[in-house]
Amino acid sequence: MVRLPHRASKREAAYDGPYQVVQKKRSTYVLKDDMNELLHRDYVPSELKLVAIDEAHRGPEHNREYLVKWKTFGQTASSWETAASFNNPETIRKYWARIRD
Known part of the structure; x- marks a missing residue:
């Protein structure tokens, strides 16, 4: 800031x-x-x-949401999405691999 x-x-x-x-x-x-x-x-x-x-997720494991920052849009366009919203489940696996490193 x-x-x-x-x-x-x-x-x-x-x-x-x-x-x-x-x-x-x-x-x-x-x-x-x-x-x-x-x-x-x-x-x-x-x-x-x-x-x-903070990490870009919130909520309990069974109802977790992930913070999505949309390319070419500003910070204000970011949104919280459930895992079911992702077309590629590999995206969530990569996120957790990065967080745990």
Whole structure:
């Protein structure tokens, strides 16, 4: 997350994001947004806030949902889908293999 330089009130968000770190330079970071576009400038660590992104599943095993991030769409288009919604069951197996590594 990137700290916003100015807020009109304390009720407004202090940070924007999340963004992904693409490169660490000497004392700054290059970031990209959820559309894979680079941000217009580099950021120093004091302007950033690390956020932990939880695993992309929720619910009990018999009724589990998975967070799907749709290609070419922004973060707001992401949706929670059941395993039955996937055309290829291998997708779920690959997800769990990655999580358990």
